[in-house]
Amino acid sequence: MSVQISPSILSADFARLADEARAVEGADWLHVDVMDNHFVPNLTLGVPVVEALHKATAIPLDCHLMIEQPDRWAPAYVEAGAGSVTFHAEAAAAPVRLAREIRAKGARASMALRPATAIEPYEDLLPELDMLLIMTVEPGFGGQGFLDVMLPKIRRTRSLIERHGLQMWLQVDGGVSAETIERCAEAGADVFVAGSAVYGADDPAAAVRGLRAQAEAACAH
Numbered sequence: 155m156s157v158q159i160s161p162s163i164l165s166a167d168f169a170r171l172a173d174e175a176r177a178v179e180g181a182d183w184l185h186v187d188v189m190d191n192h193f194v195p196n197l198t199l200g201v202p203v204v205e206a207l208h209k210a211t212a213i214p215l216d217c218h219l220m221i222e223q224p225d226r227w228a229p230a231y232v233e234a235g236a237g238s239v240t241f242h243a244e245a246a247a248a249p250v251r252l253a254r255e256i257r258a259k260g261a262r263a264s265m266a267l268r269p270a271t272a273i274e275p276y277e278d279l280l281p282e283l284d285m286l287l288i289m290t291v292e293p294g295f296g297g298q299g300f301l302d303v304m305l306p307k308i309r310r311t312r313s314l315i316e317r318h319g320l321q322m323w324l325q326v327d328g329g330v331s332a333e334t335i336e337r338c339a340e341a342g343a344d345v346f347v348a349g350s351a352v353y354g355a356d357d358p359a360a361a362v363r364g365l366r367a368q369a370e371a372a373c374a375h
């Protein structure tokens with residue numbers, strides 16, 4: 155699967171979201187961090203903002219739900235226009251049923267793991283998913299340092315995907331930058347979320363191009 159770069163609008167100017175989406179033209183997806191102040195200690199945005207963003211940009215929206223009760227709320231994000239919807243394994247009551255519902259409604263189904271959550275208990279669920287997200291920071295805030303202790307989990311997950319012969323994305327989120335993206339790609343990730351490394355740059359579109367070049371070179375090894 156080819157490299158996908160998904161800039162996170164968590165690090166963008168929330169008063170100018172449509173302009174900020176246009177500022178990363180050339181990105182594959184736009185990562186939208188939904189936080190409910192319960193699953194994580196931060197509050198961001200919800201369904202109406204996703205709906206508005208969907209109308210304002212042609213870039214597919216990659217919604218990362220850091221919320222409790224995703225079984226109840228995730229389908230609304232598909233209806234709002236999300237291209238992919240990621241729920242957290244730690245929060246989902248019935249992950250297989252939820253993944254099937256997201257797919258049936260027409261979006262990619264994805265499941266995220268916090269840093270302390272192992273992949274192995276979820277091995278049998280992988281065929282139900284289009285993407286697995288490995289958090290490389292504790293979810294809740296942008297601009298944190300990359301947890302390089304997550305690299306073995308990325309490698310183990312890539313091995314499981316290959317062992318099962320699955321076509322699915324492996325996304326990394328948190329602290330992904332020019333300094334860390336190559337290690338993520340070498341470990342087996344192919345979808346890269348970057349917030350501060352893109353929106354903190356003078357030229358966000360150039361930052362996307364730079365990250366893509368680095369990831370493609372490292373993936374080819």
Ligand SMILES: O=C(CO)[C@H](O)[C@H](O)COP(=O)(O)O
Pocket residue numbers: 162164165185187218220291292293294295296297298327328329330347348349350351
């Ligand atoms: O899910 C997230 C935090 O919970 C964000 O997507 C992530 O932190 C992106 O920001 P940065 O690249 O600055 O780490």
Ligand SMILES: [Fe+2]
Pocket residue numbers: 162185186187218327347
């Ligand atoms: Fe995220």
